[in-house]
Amino acid sequence: MTEFRAYRLFQGSGDxxxxxxxxxRTDELPAGEVLVRSEYAGVNFKDALAAHGINKIIRQYPRIGGIEFSGVVAQSADARFGVGARVIVHGFGAGVDHDGGFAQYARVPADWVLPLPEGIGAREASTIGVAGYTAALCIHLMELNGLTPEAGPVLVDGATGGVGSLAIDMLSGRGYRVTAVTGKEAERDYLLRLGAGEVLLRDGLEMGKRPLEKALWAGAIDSAGGEMLAWLTRTMQPNGVIAAVGNAAGMELNTSVLPFILRGIRLLGIVANSPMPLRRTIWGKLAGELRPRHLEAIADEIRLDGLPAAFARLLRGGARGRTIVKLQD
Ligand SMILES: NC(=O)c1ccc[n+]([C@@H]2O[C@H](COP(=O)([O-])OP(=O)(O)OC[C@H]3O[C@@H](n4cnc5c(N)ncnc54)[C@H](OP(=O)(O)O)[C@@H]3O)[C@@H](O)[C@H]2O)c1
Incomplete structure (x- = not known):
């Protein structure tokens, strides 16, 4: 039994x-075959929603939030994981209905645990984290649906966010021409440094209202939803592929069938909480052909005590890149 520090959520008076x-103490953690001494946790929009009681993500308290963490196996009752193995856990129930990453230790079912690919350390893995996994999954699925660098430009919105930053890094590294759409004029240089060829300001977009507007994009990775996603459907090139990732701007989607039946556009739904075989494929790519090149520019490292401020920043759309929590001294 070991003592450790955690940021734990308790029932409040309202939502x-x-x-x-x-x-x-480690004996207070939930059941599971693998005890991880966590080194880093990534902070996601979902964690911020959960910590503020928005969308009822966590339904039972007390709970340690944090949907992802990486570190070293400290104890294992499963033959697949020896003590000392370097691992990452993201999604499944972590930080939602099972204690998660905002603590120095976590105990989880062995089926949630993924060995880190050779050559990737905990800090790099957590800087990539759910956001980088999601960006890589988008690229993987878009390419399975015909996207190539030669097809034309790829738009990435929510560009300064975690998914956006890592998507720009990976796409540009793979030879794609990337147009970044952001709400933050001051981050233009950051986005160019990650590899964007062009940066557009969200407020300056001429969205039009016609069911089909000028065909611009071969691909798009959309963290926004709402009007942005609707506009993307109207401006894709024939056979263009959109990966719908998030709802930072809204949940609704008001469009028509015309882009689908006249231009053959493809709208892919992205779920990062994927089954383990797909995780292995995508993490293999993250360690190889899609390995991000600008993680130092993308990472913003904090300690546990910085979490409340990090949640507030994410909720007001102020994120830049990835916030990671260094958990050990
Ligand atoms: N489907 C999945 O499995 C999955 C996985 C991971 C994330 N997500 C979702 O995907 C979205 C992005 O995740 P993330 O980790 O990148 O989040 P994040 O780091 O919080 O970034 C979100 C970015 O969206 C942009 N944004 C904020 N408000 C906006 C608005 N009203 N309209 C348009 N853009 C706005 C901002 O970038 P700019 O200022 O640069 O525009 C912001 O930095 C979130 O909604 C998240 O919940 C889904």
Missing amino acids: APQGRFVTM
Whole structure:
């Protein structure tokens, strides 16, 4: 039994839970075959929603949030994982209905645990994290649907966010021409440094209203949803592929069938909480052909005590790249 520090959410008086920094013992963690001494956790939009009680992501308290973490196996009752193995856990129930990553230790079912690919350390893995996994999954699925660098430009919106930053990095590294769409004029240089060929300001987009507008994009990775996604459907080139990732701007999608039946556009739904065989494929790519090149520019490292401020920043759309929590001294 070991003592450790955690940021734990407790039932609040209204919808929002109350977060507290606490000392816990490993025997207070939930059941699972693998105990991980966590080195880094990534902070995601979903964690911010959960910590503020938005969308009822966590339904039972107390709970340690954090949908992803990486570190070293400290104890294992499963033959697949020896003590000392370097691993990452993201999704499944972590940080939602099972204690997650915002703590120095986590105990999880062995089926949730993925060995880190050769050559990838915990800090790099957590900087990639769910956002980088999602961006790589988008590229993988878009290419399975015919996207190639020669097909034309690929638009990435929510460009300064975690998914957007990593998508720009990976796409440009693969030879795609990337148009970044952002709400943050001040981050133009950051986006160019990641590999964007062009940066457009969200407020300056001429969206039009016709069911089919000028065909511009061969591909698009959309973190926004709402009007942005609707506009993308109207401006894709014939056979263009959209990966629908998020709803930072809205949940609705008001468009028509014309882009689908006249231009043959493809709209792919992206779910990062994928089955383990797909995770192995995508992490293999993340360690190889899609390995991000600008992780130092993308990573913003904090300590556990920086979490409340990080959640607030994410909720007001102020993210730049990835926030990672260094968990050990
Ligand atoms: N489907 C899945 O499995 C999956 C996986 C991961 C993430 N997601 C979702 O995907 C989205 C992006 O994730 P993330 O990790 O990149 O989040 P993030 O780091 O919080 O970034 C979101 C970005 O969206 C942009 N944005 C904010 N408000 C907006 C608005 N009103 N209209 C358009 N863009 C807006 C901002 O970038 P700019 O200022 O540069 O525009 C912001 O930095 C989130 O909604 C997240 O929940 C889904």
